[in-house]
Amino acid sequence: MNETAILWARAQSTLSSIEKSILLHLATFADEAFRVVKKSQREIAELVGCTRESANKALGTLEGRGLISGVHQFGCDGGRLPCLYVLNVNHATSTTFRQPIKC
Known part of the structure; x- marks a missing residue:
């Protein structure tokens, strides 16, 4: 749990209840570099009690507002893996956290 990330998420005041809930859950799982690894929609x-479609829409809104960055990951076979979500607490960009998947 990253207390800085949780306090930052709580301070975001212009979000819908689903967006806020998702941001708080991501903050709960964030590591010290504000990354949340392998959480599928x-x-x-x-976790937040909504449909996958609602979560997808909320994640898109959070990304559009610059609060999070989603880094798409692919397995060795080219199959899609769950995203790596980065909380932009310090205005970090997702490119900072791109890591290859080792096969």
Whole structure:
């Protein structure tokens, strides 16, 4: 748990209840570099009690506002893996955290 990330998420005041809930859950799982590893939209939706579609829309809004960055990851077989979400607490960009998947 990253207390800085949680306090930052709580301070965001112009979000819908789903957006705020998702941001708080991501902050709860954030490491010290404000990364949240391997959370699928389905997992996020289950955490906050909404549909995957609603979670997808809220994640898009959070990304559009610059609060998070989603880094798409792919496995060795080219299959899509859950996103790596980065909380932009210090205005970090997702490119800072791109890491290759080791096969």
